[in-house]
Amino acid sequence: xxxxxxxxxxxxxxxxxxxxxxxxxxxxxxxxxxxxxxxxxxxxxxxxxxxxxxxxxxxxxxxxxxxxxxxxxxxxxxxxxxxxxxxxxxxxxxxxxxxxxxxxxxxxxxxxxxxxxxxxxxxxxxxxxxxxxxxxxxxxxxxxxxxxxxxxxxxxxxxxxxxxxxxxxxxxxxxxxxxxxxxxxxxxxxxxxxxxxxxxxxxxxxxxxxxxxxxxxxxxxxxxxxxxxxxxxxxxxxxxxxxxxxxxxxxxxxxxxxxxxxxxxx
Amino acid sequence: xxxxxxxxxxxxxxxxxxxxxxxxxxxxxxxxxxxxxxxxxxxxxxxxxxxxxxxxxxxxxxxxxxxxxxxxxxxxxxxxxxxxxxxxxxxxxxxxxxxxxxxxxxxxxxxxxxxxxxxxxxxxxxxxxxxxxxxxxxxxxxxxxxxxxxxxxxxxxxxxxxxxxxxxxxxxxxxxxxxxxxxxxxxxxxxxxxxxxxxxxxxxxxxxxxxxxxxxxxxxxxxxxxxxxxxxxxxxxxxxxxxxxxxxxxxxxxxxxxxxxxxxxxxxxxxxxxxxxxxxxxxxxxxxxxxxxxxxxxxxxxxxxxxxxxxxxxxxxxxxxxxxxxxxxxxxxxxxxxxxxxxxxxxxxxxxxxxxxxxxxxxxxxx
Numbered sequence: 302x303x304x305x306x307x308x309x310x311x312x313x314x315x316x317x318x319x320x321x322x323x324x325x326x327x328x329x330x331x332x333x334x335x336x337x338x339x340x341x342x343x344x345x346x347x348x349x350x351x352x353x354x355x356x357x358x359x360x361x362x363x364x365x366x367x368x369x370x371x372x373x374x375x376x377x378x379x380x381x382x383x384x385x386x387x388x389x390x391x392x393x394x395x396x397x398x399x400x401x402x403x404x405x406x407x408x409x410x411x412x413x414x415x416x417x418x419x420x421x422x423x424x425x426x427x428x429x430x431x432x433x434x435x436x437x438x439x440x441x442x443x444x445x446x447x448x449x450x451x452x453x454x455x456x457x458x459x460x461x462x463x464x465x466x467x468x469x470x471x472x473x474x475x476x477x478x479x480x481x482x483x484x485x486x487x488x489x490x491x492x493x494x495x496x497x498x499x500x501x502x503x504x505x506x507x508x509x510x511x512x513x514x515x516x517x518x519x520x521x522x523x524x525x526x527x528x529x530x531x532x533x534x535x536x537x538x539x540x541x542x543x544x545x546x547x548x549x550x551x552x553x554x555x556x557x558x559x560x561x562x563x564x565x566x567x
Numbered sequence: 568x569x570x571x572x573x574x575x576x577x578x579x580x581x582x583x584x585x586x587x588x589x590x591x592x593x594x595x596x597x598x599x600x601x602x603x604x605x606x607x608x609x610x611x612x613x614x615x616x617x618x619x620x621x622x623x624x625x626x627x628x629x630x631x632x633x634x635x636x637x638x639x640x641x642x643x644x645x646x647x648x649x650x651x652x653x654x655x656x657x658x659x660x661x662x663x664x665x666x667x668x669x670x671x672x673x674x675x676x677x678x679x680x681x682x683x684x685x686x687x688x689x690x691x692x693x694x695x696x697x698x699x700x701x702x703x704x705x706x707x708x709x710x711x712x713x714x715x716x717x718x719x720x721x722x723x724x725x726x727x728x729x730x731x732x733x734x735x736x737x738x739x740x741x742x743x744x745x746x747x748x749x750x751x752x753x754x755x756x757x758x759x760x761x762x763x764x765x766x767x768x769x770x771x772x773x774x775x776x777x778x779x780x781x782x783x784x785x786x787x788x789x790x791x792x793x794x795x796x797x798x799x800x801x802x803x804x805x806x807x808x809x810x811x812x813x814x815x816x817x818x819x820x821x822x823x824x825x826x827x828x829x830x831x832x833x834x835x836x837x838x839x840x841x842x843x844x845x846x847x848x849x850x851x852x853x854x855x856x857x858x859x860x861x862x863x864x865x866x867x868x869x870x871x872x873x874x875x876x877x878x879x880x881x882x883x884x885x886x887x888x889x890x891x892x893x894x895x896x897x898x899x900x901x902x903x904x905x906x907x908x909x910x911x912x913x914x915x916x917x918x919x920x921x922x923x924x925x926x927x928x929x930x931x932x933x934x
Contacts, residue, residue, distance in 0.1 A: 499730075502715065516725040523737075525728035526719065528712055541730040557728070557737035 306543075309352035311344060311359070318387035320373060321363040325391070328352040333392045334550060335359075337384060337411075339402030339426075340461060340469055341366025346539045350547050358391055360384060362407060364472040366465065377476045377485075381410035385418060395420040397550050402426050402506070402532065403473050406482065412496075413488050421553050422496040423546055426532050429482040430515070431508035441466035450503040450531040458536050489518035495553035496522040499545060501530035501537065521554055568894055568931040571621035571655055571903035572614035572920070573809060576607035576641055578631030582910050586834035586870050588694050589629030603634065606913040608645055610906075613917055615649045617924025621685065623655040623809075623903050626663075628698040632836065632907075639672040646680045654680050657774060657809070657903060658687025658756055661713035662706040663699045667739055669713075670720035674745045682746035687774055688714050689756035693847040694837050703850035709733045711765060714755070721750040754807055758786060767793035772801070774903075776809040777878060783808060783897040791898065803900020808893055810878030812904045813911075814919045814927065817882040825880065833909050835872025844871050875909055883926025890927070894934045902931070 311326040326342055329352035336348070336359040351357050363383060364371025374380040384407060388396065398419045400408025405427035412419045435444060445460035446452065461469070473479065498515040500507065512524040525545050530537035548556040580599055584590050611622050624642045627633035635641050638656055646654050654676065659669050677684040690710045696703040712731050719729070719739075726740035745751055755766035756774035763786065766773050773790045775783055787806055794801050815821035839847075842858055849856035879886045879902075893899040904923075906916045 502719075512727065513723065513725040516727070523728060524725065525730055528715060528729065528731040528734075538730070538732075541732075544735075545728065545730050559737070 306346055306349045307353065309344075309349045309357070311348070311352075311357075314391075316387045316390050318390065319379075319383040321368075321371070321383060321387075323363060323383075323387045324361045324366075324368065325387070326359045327357065327391075329355050329357050331355045333358060333394050333396040335388050335396045335398050337362060337398070337400040337404035337408050338365070339404045341465065345535050347535055347543050347546060350543045351550065354547075355397070355550065356392075358388065358396075360387060362404060365403075365469050370468050371472050374472075374476060377406060377482070378410050378414060380476060381407045381414055385411050385415040389415075389418065397421040397423065399423040399425065399546065399550075400427065401535075402428055403469075403477075405429070406477065406485075409485055409492075412492055412494065413485070416491070416493065419494050421550065422492065422494050423549055424496070424498045424515070425542065425546070426500060426504060426507060426534060427498060427511070427515075428477075428507055429485045431481055431511040432477075432479060433506055433508055435479065435506065447505050448531055448533040448536070450501065450529055450537045454533075454536045458533070486514060486518070489515065490520070492519045493521070495549075497525060497545070497549045497556075498522065499525045499527060499534065499542065501532055501534045502526050502528050503530065504532045506532040523549070523554060523557065568803065568890060568899070568934045569620040569901040570618075570923070570928055570931065571623045571653075571657075571807070571901055572611060572619045573623045573625070573657075573903050573905045574607055574611050574635070574641065574645065575625075575633040575905060575907045576604055576635050577907040578634055579603045579606065579913065581631050582831070584631065586838045588837050588839055588872075590631055595631065600634075603631075604641070607634075607641075608648060610913070610916055610920060611645045612648050613920050614924075615652045617920055618928050619652060619920075619924070621653040621655040621901065621903070622649060623657040625657055626660045626691070628695055630837070639676055642676055643679055646676070646683070652683070653685050654683050655685040655754075655903070656687055657685075657754060657807070658689050660691035660695055660698075661688045661717070662690055662709035663695065663701055664713070666713040666716040666734060667720055667736055667741065670717045670741045673717070673751065674721060674741055674743050677745040677747055677751055678743050680746075682751075684745070684747070684751040685754065686751050687754035687756050688717070689774075690762075692837055693844065693851065694839055696847055696851070697843075703847050704853055705733065706851065707759075707761070710762065714753075714765070714769075718750060718753070721745055756807075756809075760789065763790050764793050766790065768797045770794075770797065770799055772805040772807060774807040774809065777811065777876070779878075780892050780896055783893060783899065787897045787899070801898075803894070803898060805900065806898050807901040807903055808897070808899040809903040809905070811876060811908065812879040812886065812906055812919075812923075813877055813908055814879070814886055814906075814922050815882060816922065818885050821881045821885075825877070828910065831910060833875055834870065836875050838870045838872045841869050841871045877908070879904070883922060883930070886923075887927050887930035890931050891934055894931075 309328040311328040334355040405424040406429040412422045441461045449455040516524045534542045624638040628636045720741045728737045754772040754774040
């Protein structure tokens with residue numbers, strides 16, 4: 302686990318795909334790692350750590366963050382196809398694909414539709430399988446609060462503005478209805494790349510039973526439970542998330558092999 | 568009410584121990600030790616025969632007074648002899664141990680006993696923080712995370728990684744699964760508010776040891792309140808009280824025995840050097856401890872700890888009444904009883920078990 306992470310300098314760039322002008326942020330060098338965020342761009346310890354070893358490309362999904370409302374994507378598969386086209390324009394190399402929350406749902410479809418591009422898949426708090434019902438008419442602040450295991454962590458991270466929240470809710474609701482994605486579940490067996498699905502132990506947005514669905518259906522997969530973390534793992538347990546994601550990005554399924562020494566007096 | 572026999576498996580010559588903890592292994596004679604375990608197992612068999620509902624096993628270290636550092640080992644041995652009673656692990660000291668290993672032991676025991684295991688978790692007495700060199704300040708956090716991890720390990724049907732604060736395992740896949748689904752009944756043994764609340768919120772039973780009935784009533788009142796907040800009501804079976812007992816034919820005989828103890832110089836049950844005891848307590852509460860602030864006393868004055876006490880004493884009717892008070896005032900449904908008192912030998916314990924089965928159990932079963 303990194304003890305002192307140097308803050309990476311990310312450069313804001315732009316790419317066009319399916320008629321959308323998509324912003325992305327890039328830093329680092331090495332094998333490409335694509336990150337699909339759940340919402341607007343926020344640089345975290347995870348971005349900084351990965352940027353020390355990889356070329357990080359963090360994509361703002363059309364209709365999220367500060368991007369215009371997305372009315373062109375007709376399905377989550379459409380949005381994933383747009384993301385895949387955007388990434389293909391940025392890099393011709395195969396990449397590790399990391400998605401968080403709704404971004405993980407999109408990443409899952411991207412891996413299904415563009416398997417030749419994705420060499421490893423990391424799903425952080427994915428909402429595709431067995432999502433739990435979010436309170437109807439909840440405000441941005443209420444949803445924000447329930448994303449964390451500890452209220453004090455919610456206070457450390459700014460909530461979305463009500464305007465961006467409403468725009469994203471409309472997109473997510475239109476593409477997923479906030480419901481279990483039975484089609485994606487039925488196709489999980491098609492995913493052949495190494496896959497890690499990570500869940501916060503106290504996630505209030507996804508059923509804890511979701512993790513095993515990935516494990517049962519994706520041949521080369523691992524699931525990880527982050528203790529004392531809610532849906533926003535990076536907010537509750539940033540070190541734990543960075544530790545598991547960076548280990549998996551480096552070692553894929555062999556991340557289960559211990560490398561830390563127990564030797565006290567060499 | 569139900570009765571549980573606390574299988575301490577005490578070393579028979581424990582009255583000869585020095586006033587210190589840990590007890591040096593030099594005091595252990597293998598022949599005496601082997602016989603002590605056989606005596607303890609015989610007591611368990613007899614307790615089952617006399618109608619006890621549970622046999623309980625505790626993790627305690629480096630002391631022949633309770634000689635069960637690895638409680639699953641002795642529980643497995645006893646369970647092969649005793650085929651009816653519940654095997655209550657009261658319990659494992661989770662902060663000291665690998666929770667995955669504990670989950671494996673519990674699952675295996677539940678299989679060996681065909682679903683008779685009751686499991687309990689606790690932090691342990693302060694001296695035991697020193698076993699396996701745990702930082703006392705981390706005990707609470709390790710207990711809370713350890714409980715979550717054990718339950719996850721017992722219930723998750725797919726291999727998983729655990730990214731904890733204190734524990735990290737990249738592959739957990741406990742085999743076998745427990746017979747009792749989703750997992751055996753769980754007791755949290757504690758007097759601390761935060762852990763009592765944890766038990767209530769997770770619909771777990773509460774175990775409390777050796778406190779007077781007033782204090783027990785205050786603790787269970789809080790527990791029941793938090794259970795109600797969590798949307799459930801505990802039954803008497805959810806409240807377990809562990810106490811020390813001396814049972815005699817009559818109240819006078821019990822008093823006489825107690826008086827006879829006074830000719831012996833009984834030290835504390837867990838004698839610690841004062842410096843060590845204060846350092847542990849200070850570390851548990853995150854305080855600063857400076858050894859130089861303590862004035863060294865005499866060798867005897869340097870030893871601190873709780874004196875042995877009795878929670879139940881008297882003839883059968885008196886003891887039954889004392890237990891009824893715990894039932895009526897504190898809602899206790901299970902009494903877990905330590906019969907192996909100072910200077911009480913195997914024959915004496917067997918006699919008390921018989922007396923309890925014939926004179927007390929029929930009464931408390933009615934409560």
